[in-house]
Amino acid sequence: xxxxxxxxxxxxxxxxYIDGQDLHHIKNVMxxxxxxxxxxxxxxxxxxxxxxxxxxxxxxxxxxxxxxxxNVELPTSITIALGLTRSSKLEEVLRRIxxxxxxxxxxxxxKRSVVRIKDEKASKIDRMNMIVKExxxxxxxxxxxxxxxxxxxxxxIANSSDYDILVYSYEDLKTxxxxxxxxxxxxxxxxxxxxxxxxxxxxxxxEVDELNSKGFIAIGLGPRIxxxxxxxxxxxxxxxxELEL
Amino acid sequence: xxxxxxxxxxxxxxxxYIDGQDLHHIKNVMxxxxxxxxxxxxxxxxxxxxxxxxxxxxxxxxxxxxxxxxNVELPTSITIALGLTRSSKLEEVLRRIxxxxxxxxxxxxxKRSVVRIKDEKASKIDRMNMIVKExxxxxxxxxxxxxxxxxxxxxxIANSSDYDILVYSYEDLKTxxxxxxxxxxxxxxxxxxxxxxxxxxxxxxxEVDELNSKGFIAIGLGPRIxxxxxxxxxxxxxxxxELEL
Numbered sequence: 001x002x003x004x005x006x007x008x009x010x011x012x013x014x015x016x017y018i019d020g021q022d023l024h025h026i027k028n029v030m031x032x033x034x035x036x037x038x039x040x041x042x043x044x045x046x047x048x049x050x051x052x053x054x055x056x057x058x059x060x061x062x063x064x065x066x067x068x069x070x071n072v073e074l075p076t077s078i079t080i081a082l083g084l085t086r087s088s089k090l091e092e093v094l095r096r097i098x099x100x101x102x103x104x105x106x107x108x109x110x111k112r113s114v115v116r117i118k119d120e121k122a123s124k125i126d127r128m129n130m131i132v133k134e135x136x137x138x139x140x141x142x143x144x145x146x147x148x149x150x151x152x153x154x155x156x157i158a159n160s161s162d163y164d165i166l167v168y169s170y171e172d173l174k175t176x177x178x179x180x181x182x183x184x185x186x187x188x189x190x191x192x193x194x195x196x197x198x199x200x201x202x203x204x205x206x207e208v209d210e211l212n213s214k215g216f217i218a219i220g221l222g223p224r225i226x227x228x229x230x231x232x233x234x235x236x237x238x239x240x241x242e243l244e245l
Numbered sequence: 246x247x248x249x250x251x252x253x254x255x256x257x258x259x260x261x262y263i264d265g266q267d268l269h270h271i272k273n274v275m276x277x278x279x280x281x282x283x284x285x286x287x288x289x290x291x292x293x294x295x296x297x298x299x300x301x302x303x304x305x306x307x308x309x310x311x312x313x314x315x316n317v318e319l320p321t322s323i324t325i326a327l328g329l330t331r332s333s334k335l336e337e338v339l340r341r342i343x344x345x346x347x348x349x350x351x352x353x354x355x356k357r358s359v360v361r362i363k364d365e366k367a368s369k370i371d372r373m374n375m376i377v378k379e380x381x382x383x384x385x386x387x388x389x390x391x392x393x394x395x396x397x398x399x400x401x402i403a404n405s406s407d408y409d410i411l412v413y414s415y416e417d418l419k420t421x422x423x424x425x426x427x428x429x430x431x432x433x434x435x436x437x438x439x440x441x442x443x444x445x446x447x448x449x450x451x452e453v454d455e456l457n458s459k460g461f462i463a464i465g466l467g468p469r470i471x472x473x474x475x476x477x478x479x480x481x482x483x484x485x486x487e488l489e490l
Contacts, residue, residue, distance in 0.1 A: 138470065139469040141469060182486065227344060233475070241426075
């Protein structure tokens with residue numbers, strides 16, 4: 001069934017008002033009619049089963065038939081900050097981490113990033129939000145991942161007080177600390193966690209020093225070298241495995 | 246450094262003889278010369294650092310400078326059998342599970358597969374083996390994943406005595422058994438494990454009955470619906486996380 005994600009203010013007196021792109025989608029893409037059924041999620045992770053009671057120029061009005069509260073979201077808020085790289089790779093990671101339950105995504109320009117922020121077009125954020133909507137719907141999530149504007153690593157670090165736990169994935173991790181990821185995952189529960197994954201060439205030594213000095217914890221992901229597209233999926237899978245299974 | 250994978254018989258009297266595609270790669274793609282250094286892995290997971298001492302029409306001869314035994318392979322043999330689908334998806338999964346340490350890959354025709362075995366060309370196996378080599382080299386593995394010919398599910402089940410543990414990923418798993426994956430992963434150590442992941446439409450009810458009756462254990466991968474491209478990565482990541490971190 002088609003699923004839409006709304007802001008809380010779109011729900012008034014037990015009716016839901018859909019406008020903007022979702023209005024276009026219901027009317028012109030799905031060509032839905034009165035009494036057709038759709039699913040709607042609000043910002044509180046409620047899931048409403050609704051029938052369409054009105055379609056006009058400005059909005060579609062939905063009547064709530066049933067309210068559900070499925071427990072499908074990770075019990076932690078994970079933001080993946082990924083070394084800025086080609087759009088196709090960013091988008092693949094974004095799609096998969098949305099399926100795997102991440103809450104946020106930030107492309108980050110680092111010293112070895114093959115792409116620079118000035119090359120990024122604003123339209124890319126719109127496209128990324130479309131990917132998130134699609135993936136959230138397909139994976140039956142009740143919450144949308146938030147895509148943030150690309151930032152430089154120094155700015156991300158400067159604003160990291162928004163998070164409770166700071167982590168970065170580091171492939172050159174010495175053996176004696178290789179267990180840290182397993183040891184800290186259980187502390188992620190109900191916390192806001194920022195996980196930084198480096199670009200193709202990895203973090204520079206200066207970046208590693210800076211992360212360490214600002215309280216970021218280095219985690220290792222096993223003995224094989226994972227690509228930038230694979231590391232975030234390993235991290236999200238491990239978190240789900242540890243906290244949800 | 247460039248890495249090649251050899252059969253044990255290519256190592257004779259402390260010299261390594263490279264022929265075939267790898268000969269072509271060294272001579273014509275990499276344009277290597279005498280005394281250039283390459284890495285070679287044999288079937289026992291030894292890693293040899295070698296210099297080139299001879300390049301002729303039929304082979305490249307390598308002298309072993311150093312023998313290493315890095316511990317980078319999963320302590321279990323995991324074969325992922327994936328519902329037959331479009332080549333681009335099969336190849337993406339193959340690349341990622343190679344990075345993540347899988348030992349085998351089998352495309353499987355199931356009732357709801359969108360692609361049939363008769364559509365598959367023999368050349369695809371060659372292409373898949375190239376992907377495995379690339380991914381194994383990049384992830385610094387010492388072992389190549391084995392790509393098997395596509396089979397029908399009934400034939401895979403009939404030949405499943407090659408494996409010690411039989412598992413399938415089932416999204417409709419009832420809640421009371423949802424912990425099984427976590428409970429059984431620790432039993433995977435030093436075993437040959439076959440994990441079947443269904444096609445886009447999932448397993449048919451008859452297939453589920455058949456798998457259950459033949460001793461396959463159903464595992465759930467959490468509350469969200471994962472795509473066929475994502476489920477194998479979740480499984481491999483969880484196994485690495487549990488057995489290697």
